Amino acid sequence: MLRARTARDLLLSGFALVPAVLLALGCTDDENKGYAPSNCKHSEPTTGFLRVELTINQTNHRVPLTIFEGAYEEGKVVLRDTVDVEDVSYELRVGKEYSVLARYISGRDTILALDSESLDVASDEYQDATCYYVEEGKADVRLHD
Amino acid sequence: MMRPAIEAPLRVLGIMVVALVIVAAPRPASAQETARHTFLLETQANTDDLYLGLNYRLGLALEQRLGVTLSASVRPYLEWVRKPVRPRVFMQLRERRYCFALAVDQEVPLICPFGLYVGAGLGYTAADFDGTHASPKEGWIPVADGGIRCALAVEEAAYIEMRLGYRYSEARADENHWIYLSLGVGI
Numbered sequence: 009m010l011r012a013r014t015a016r017d018l019l020l021s022g023f024a025l026v027p028a029v030l031l032a033l034g035c036t037d038d039e040n041k042g043y044a045p046s047n048c049k050h051s052e053p054t055t056g057f058l059r060v061e062l063t064i065n066q067t068n069h070r071v072p073l074t075i076f077e078g079a080y081e082e083g084k085v086v087l088r089d090t091v092d093v094e095d096v097s098y099e100l101r102v103g104k105e106y107s108v109l110a111r112y113i114s115g116r117d118t119i120l121a122l123d124s125e126s127l128d129v130a131s132d133e134y135q136d137a138t139c140y141y142v143e144e145g146k147a148d149v150r151l152h153d
Numbered sequence: 154m155m156r157p158a159i160e161a162p163l164r165v166l167g168i169m170v171v172a173l174v175i176v177a178a179p180r181p182a183s184a185q186e187t188a189r190h191t192f193l194l195e196t197q198a199n200t201d202d203l204y205l206g207l208n209y210r211l212g213l214a215l216e217q218r219l220g221v222t223l224s225a226s227v228r229p230y231l232e233w234v235r236k237p238v239r240p241r242v243f244m245q246l247r248e249r250r251y252c253f254a255l256a257v258d259q260e261v262p263l264i265c266p267f268g269l270y271v272g273a274g275l276g277y278t279a280a281d282f283d284g285t286h287a288s289p290k291e292g293w294i295p296v297a298d299g300g301i302r303c304a305l306a307v308e309e310a311a312y313i314e315m316r317l318g319y320r321y322s323e324a325r326a327d328e329n330h331w332i333y334l335s336l337g338v339g340i
Contacts, residue, residue: 107284124284152233
């Protein structure tokens with residue numbers, strides 16, 4: 009939730025709209041990238057890393073985690089894990105959208121935190137080659153009060 | 154606190170617009186001036202929420218200063234919401250939300266270049282959640298607003314317009330009362 013926003017921030021938010029649109033319409037990608045770096049991947053990767061952020065606290069020191077392919081109702085479970093760290097990464101196939109579900113206890117309530125992220129391949133064009141990479145996927149299933 | 158990801162660029166861009174307005178050297182528009190077409194970039198905000206959008210106003214009866222506005226706005230970030238799924242079990246989800254509205258408004262000239270505006274209409278709010286087919290609350294919502302309008306001429310038949318006021322909108326937020334701010338051009 010956004011809280012304690014000042015009048016100045018609100019005013020600047022409004023004023024920012026005009027150049028934001030102008031910049032969005034006016035930008036062109038004419039950057040000369042030069043030659044490909046030595047770590048360039050010349051073929052499309054088939055897997056990438058999905059980073060998952062969790063909340064670990066006194067009540068939830070080990071958090072059950074499930075990763076689904078697609079929406080979680082579709083039930084295509086890719087992996088299950090129980091995690092005791094706040095930041096963890098899993099290597100998964102690219103070109104798919106994943107839903108991450110973490111289960112927390114909060115007082116007498118159970119909180120099922122859900123987020124989704126896709127792992128997509130992108131590329132950079134250089135003068136001598138095309139380099140492929142996987143855009144970082146980050147799922148945030150921390151507790152947000 | 155505004156979200157760090159959008160705070161810095163908004164401040165920089167805000168300064169750019171202020172500079173643009175200074176360079177354009179606008180002068181107060183005549184109290185009789187009103188536009189056939191007005192294009193506004195708008196924002197509405199309260200302590201819990203923020204929307205950014207576009208607004209087009211068509212002057213229907215220029216002498217009476219009546220117009221009809223069509224607006225589309227979006228929450229520029231994903232809001233965390235908790236949805237009950239069964240007793241004592243909640244899902245924490247990220248919600249995207251959009252609002253569309255059609256309204257009729259009336260401008261009232263005051264001391265040049267200031268005036269008042271008041272309007273009312275009907276909107277529709279649409280939304281979706283990340284990672285699930287479940288649907289957030291959507292539907293028709295009443296919209297009403299009013300406030301101060303300022304018009305500064307930059308050309309013979311064009312001026313910069315700014316509106317600052319209050320808006321009531323049941324945009325499925327915790328709070329239905331909003332501060333409204335818009336900036337644009339009338340021709």
